[in-house]
Amino acid sequence: MKIKYNSNLISGALFLVVGITMRLLVPSQIKTYETSDINAATIPMLLLNMLILLSIILLIQGICDKAKKEVILSKKLLNKETLAKLKPLIYMLMLLAYGMILPYAGFTISSLLLSNGILLYFGARKWWFYVIVSANIFIAYYVFSNLLNVALP
Amino acid sequence: MIEYIIAGFSALLTFESLLAIIIGLVCGIVIGAIPGLTADLAIILCLPITYSMDPVPAILLCLGLYCGGTYGGSITAILINTPGTPANAATMLDGYPMTKKGKAFKALTMALYASFVGGIISALILLFAAPNIAKITMHFGPPEYFSIAIFGLSIIASISNKNIIKGLIGGIVGIFVAIIGQDSVSGVVRFTFGSSKLAGGIPLIVTLVGLFALAELISKADYRPNEDMSRKTKLKIDRETVSFGEFKRCIKAMLVSTGIGTIVGATPGTGGGIAAFISYDQTKKMSKRGDEFGTGEIEGVAASESANNATTGSTLIPLLTLGIPGDGCTAILLGALMLQGMVPGPSLFKDFPDTIYAIMVGLLFVNIFMLIIGKLFTRYYVNITRIPYELMSAIIVIYCVAGTFSSEASTFHVLVSIIIGIVSFILRKLDFGVVPIILGVVLGSLVELNFRRSMVLSNNSMSIFISRPFSLIFLLLAAFSVVFFFYKLIKSGKKETT
Numbered sequence: 010m011k012i013k014y015n016s017n018l019i020s021g022a023l024f025l026v027v028g029i030t031m032r033l034l035v036p037s038q039i040k041t042y043e044t045s046d047i048n049a050a051t052i053p054m055l056l057l058n059m060l061i062l063l064s065i066i067l068l069i070q071g072i073c074d075k076a077k078k079e080v081i082l083s084k085k086l087l088n089k090e091t092l093a094k095l096k097p098l099i100y101m102l103m104l105l106a107y108g109m110i111l112p113y114a115g116f117t118i119s120s121l122l123l124s125n126g127i128l129l130y131f132g133a134r135k136w137w138f139y140v141i142v143s144a145n146i147f148i149a150y151y152v153f154s155n156l157l158n159v160a161l162p
Numbered sequence: 163m164i165e166y167i168i169a170g171f172s173a174l175l176t177f178e179s180l181l182a183i184i185i186g187l188v189c190g191i192v193i194g195a196i197p198g199l200t201a202d203l204a205i206i207l208c209l210p211i212t213y214s215m216d217p218v219p220a221i222l223l224c225l226g227l228y229c230g231g232t233y234g235g236s237i238t239a240i241l242i243n244t245p246g247t248p249a250n251a252a253t254m255l256d257g258y259p260m261t262k263k264g265k266a267f268k269a270l271t272m273a274l275y276a277s278f279v280g281g282i283i284s285a286l287i288l289l290f291a292a293p294n295i296a297k298i299t300m301h302f303g304p305p306e307y308f309s310i311a312i313f314g315l316s317i318i319a320s321i322s323n324k325n326i327i328k329g330l331i332g333g334i335v336g337i338f339v340a341i342i343g344q345d346s347v348s349g350v351v352r353f354t355f356g357s358s359k360l361a362g363g364i365p366l367i368v369t370l371v372g373l374f375a376l377a378e379l380i381s382k383a384d385y386r387p388n389e390d391m392s393r394k395t396k397l398k399i400d401r402e403t404v405s406f407g408e409f410k411r412c413i414k415a416m417l418v419s420t421g422i423g424t425i426v427g428a429t430p431g432t433g434g435g436i437a438a439f440i441s442y443d444q445t446k447k448m449s450k451r452g453d454e455f456g457t458g459e460i461e462g463v464a465a466s467e468s469a470n471n472a473t474t475g476s477t478l479i480p481l482l483t484l485g486i487p488g489d490g491c492t493a494i495l496l497g498a499l500m501l502q503g504m505v506p507g508p509s510l511f512k513d514f515p516d517t518i519y520a521i522m523v524g525l526l527f528v529n530i531f532m533l534i535i536g537k538l539f540t541r542y543y544v545n546i547t548r549i550p551y552e553l554m555s556a557i558i559v560i561y562c563v564a565g566t567f568s569s570e571a572s573t574f575h576v577l578v579s580i581i582i583g584i585v586s587f588i589l590r591k592l593d594f595g596v597v598p599i600i601l602g603v604v605l606g607s608l609v610e611l612n613f614r615r616s617m618v619l620s621n622n623s624m625s626i627f628i629s630r631p632f633s634l635i636f637l638l639l640a641a642f643s644v645v646f647f648f649y650k651l652i653k654s655g656k657k658e659t660t
Contacts, residue, residue: 053341
């Protein structure tokens, strides 16, 4: 199966969905009792209408633009090159996992896991990289807790 | 005015302020010299530290990072042919060929002198021009504030490259992030999805860390240490410095480029990179050795470095007097001022005269200290370029998280920042610029607040925006900015077809 796309096409479709969804959510998300013509919902509504309009223009631009990338959906797609392009996804997942475990594991443990994980991710082989990074976590904890009076979790 | 300058001096000459300048400069130079890490990132990382500081040292720390970062970017441009920041791209053209000829130390020294000349002259222009502009803007009301903010947003046109639609969508996304939470006029909560943690809105630092720092780290996640050529080449710095004759020869280039840099920097939507290339081109045309440009001509280094550093002072003119950030870095500086309870714009010179003069005088000191630090440590700069990126990435993440947490003492906001970072990365992949988003974030709430105030003043009549002369001028400037974008687009389209 062939898929032709460009960034305008994807962005246009994405923001059209976001714009319409948010527009539908306005009554439930902005419960204003103001009676004047201009109230708390005026600017958000105006912006969302603009977003929908701009997304449609972008979508049309994407459709009309002849420069499109072509992808054939098949097993060949699962090659080393494609997988390498997905590498930032691992980095993102590490960050998300960190954000999830932070309230439960606390700053020190979760940060030790993340920062050393990042070094492993980049394939760092020097042991003292791990020492420097781990030491930095304790330094950050000390600086924020004692010098800036911010009690890290 | 003189009494304010003296008051500014006395507010500046404290141990804390001077230390803030030095720390800011050293960190800025180091971060600026690491390819991929910019002054923007350096300021964001230090923002949480500024919470507990007085306004003067806090802003001077940020200015030290800004100037140090801009200058520091020249180090890698000269030594390894990779600009530390986009503003230093023109420095590579002659800086790196000088390194190849064994004149790295000379190029680095010239970059330092030129950065100092550009920086100090533009700081002086800021000191004398900004208060005079502020005298006019001090009398502005909500309609003028609204029009100024609209003009600020119109900069999106000039920074949107070829697709203004994407720039506008980015701006809307930014404004939307700014309006989440309680409405400042009516108190109604908006788009919190039932979460009480969002009622206060998304703090600026949470947005900035996500948009710039975390997105930057994610976008460099495909970095491969084994394939980094700069780590394989071993550099040594020679001792041959700039001679008096060479310095004298570069004076004209430095002064002309400083003039260009100052004008370009004061024009919102431009930046150090554009200033450096224009100056480089002009100097090449003016110079007797124009033919040698690109082969390691010292005048080329002087021109580009004095121009990009000349923008550091002049970008603060529209920022401090009108509240308009000219680029991403000044948008973050605007955030830094807001975190100190100072809203840049017409009222700043009226409400905080001592602080603002201390900051402007401080910029002179930042440049003087930059020269001293540069003179002392130039020969050791080669070591900065050897700091492994993976190490920096792992350390920066930790300080990003600690900084985000410190704004609200909430792990929820850390997660919000990470999500903003991922969304920002995806938008970058889809060719969206991050600067329109940040302009929307910092100017969005100002637009809405002053629009609604103006409507109350005028009984819902839009004519208030065109009946007041300054409001009309800024709206016309905004319209001009957009029309000029389309003019340029059509012109470049015609060139491509011919």
